[in-house]
Amino acid sequence: MTETLDELARRLEEALPPGAVITDPVRLRTYECDGLTHHRAVPGVVVLPESAEQIAAVVRLCGEYGVPFVARGAGTGLSGGALPRTDGVLVVTSKMRRILAVDLANRRAVVEPGVTNLAITEAVREHGYYYAPDPSSQQVCTIGGNVAENSGGAHCLKYGFTVNHVLALEIVTPDGEIVTLDADDPGYDLLGAFVGSEGTLGITTKVTVRLSRAPQAVTTLLAAFKDIEQGGQAVSAIIGGGVVPAAIEMMDALAIEAAEAAVACAYPRGAGAVLIVELDGPAAEVAHQFAEVERVCLDSGAFELRTAAGPEERAAIWKGRKSAFAAVGRISPAYIVQDGVVPRTALPEVLASIDRLSAEHGIRVANVFHAGDGNLHPLVLFDDAEPGAGERAELVSGRILDLCIEHGGSITGEHGVGVDKSRYMPKMFTDDDLDTMQLVRCAFDSRGLSNPGKIFPTPRLCGEVPGVRKGVHPLVESGRAEQF
């Protein structure tokens, strides 16, 4: 640790409860990465605050010493958005996990940032409500992280992303002020700007979420197809026919194999692709739509249809899908989870191109995706013990994003840009676009201390002062990260 960090750590200890400041190198290293493990950086200091005031104090002290800070919830992000700074402070909100208020009459709840996504639903389920966005990691990921990444999930096709379900935020600005951003406030939509800003505009300390009424009826259908083309055809026909399912998810053969190995989900044997279609709403509407979906699936070549008879069977159908990412660990020593978006109509073409890429480079790709909105999650599998395999996987993974851009899509659907995809930003945006985004950033964080090095490939305009260090970033120096 540098002298500045040493001194800062001492000041932090004075400002925080006992045990809330971690400086032991062995402990610090356990925070070196989030869910994306190929970017690692041991944080200079870790703090575990318990209130907004404590976070504000931490941020003010960081400002005083010109040290960058990064916020982290449960560390499940998949774009390295919570990658620490070796020269900075990692602000972990995992101790702030109280549900502060539940107001069913007004359908809202106020929670601390460390509350998990699923815990909100669990707190109100018995009253017939739930919190709609449902990332696959919902039992682990925190609402603070959801706000930072504007997280989605299988059901965002019908219900929208985090931004559609957050009514107000209390944040600590990069200057250390505690302010409230409310969706009802007139003027610029600062709340909208903050959600999805990946920690670059400040730290969330309190979230007011919208609670949704649990639908009267839910029907979940599992359709098995010979191949992914048939599945894709069914997706287009369902949406084209005017049905908006709550979710419509597809998995290919390799992803099914992984899920079977992990959770024995018992999907139909011999399926080249499975489609999970969930319909919800008033019972009569669901019944009508269900008949339509069933017909479309059969017309598209589905060889087996299963309908969940109750919540348990529904959970069983979803289990395979929800565990798919981590389950791939069962069939491959290492893998990259990619996240990209293509127009739904381009799905078959893009999937065929991914197949070609896979064959060309000898790298297996498992496909899991939110088919309804064209959000792909290709899982690029490789053996990290095999020389060169990692590089080839990186290449394939990157080429998939190129495909997304070529087809008018996006480099990320819901995992965020983080540190992992900042280098793709110039492929999607012009310098002018990026400069304009940086102006927003600078309006909140003129010194560039709040999660620097994320989203943007290069510091521009107001510049990102890399804390107390000058010159080459230590990560770049050690070859663990690259800067463009």
Place this chain on the structure above:
Amino acid sequence: MDPELIDDCVHCGFCLPTCPTYVLWGEEMDSPRGRIHLMKQHVEGTPLTDEMAGHFDACLGCMACVTACPSGVRYDKLIEQTRAEVEREHVREPSDRALRELVFQLFPYPRRLRAMRLPLRLSAGLRRRIAPGLERVNPSLAAMADLAPERPSRVRLPRRVEAVGRRRATVGMLTGCVQGEFFPQVNAATARVLAMEGCEVVIPPAQGCCGALPLHSGRPEQAVRFARRTVAVFERAGVDTIVVNAAGCGSTMKEYAEIFEGIGDGEWAGRARAIRAVDLAEYLAELGPAARRHPLPLAVAYHDACHLAHAQGVRSQPRELLAAIPGLELREIAESSICCGSAGTYNLFQPEAARELGDRKAGRVLATRADLLVSANPGCTMQITSAIRRSGAAPIPVAHTAQVLDASLRGLEKVA
């Protein structure tokens, strides 16, 4: 610590909310993912510091993370190897060393434990506390709790209990250390239930500790010794199935073959594989009911012992057995997959964390407003009982699944 097992972890974090210490403290180092990271650091050359050992010691070994892990990480194996490494490399404080020595020289030895029981007055005290509660709720259960003789001497189980009616199977029965000495009535009930369901029960008197306690505490040599003796004793008894009514013992005995293989002992692995260890509830569910169930009008909360639910995957069977008793209403305990803090020797070595977890569990148990708590592990029973007593709430009687079945099968409510 096997680097390949460590590398299976993809750092997804799905284990975090299931880990009791993460639930308590919210710190990465005290989560399964964080502990695996620490193991990795150690394997890569970082010395085993006091801090590191502290985080390993703080792990309850409840295996909830193994249930939650989508990547199939064998955290159970990893923490076992790590604990052995800690015992080898880490120098403990003299007071800590002395306490550990006392526990490991006492608990796995039924005869020494028996000598301790009278001065501790544990069994008598427990019964005194439980009996009035049971009396109010259901006199038959009170009678059941009083099955143990007046003086807290042990229940002498015969070497062989004949099957009632047509014999459907012959099984061996493990009597355990803590179960046998502190809860002899549970063993008596187990033998009776098995017999009434048509099993001839063989109870070799020479059996001792199965090895679970030392195995879960980083003492593999002692564990292997106990495992060999257990296998040999049941081989001599001529049974190929051992029914176990203590969760921690059952989970270890199911791993015998793997343990022997781990030390390259193929012969003993083969011998271990020839005998099947099975949990009582698991076995009864498989066997199917033969004896008549008499009504027990009780609201029962079922507690998942970690080494039953997580380590053995036995969750539905005890619930089905209980729910099949006429008049019995089964209630779920919120957060049932989070450990009560007993965790073998954990409440002796990590009293503060154990206490916090115990209080948390007691709150959830009391919220069910059940008449009776059913726990299939002696450690959990003692832990939750003491947490409820501490809370100042009216005590809730605690029984083993076997005891509830025993009361129903014998129609005790009519007897009482």
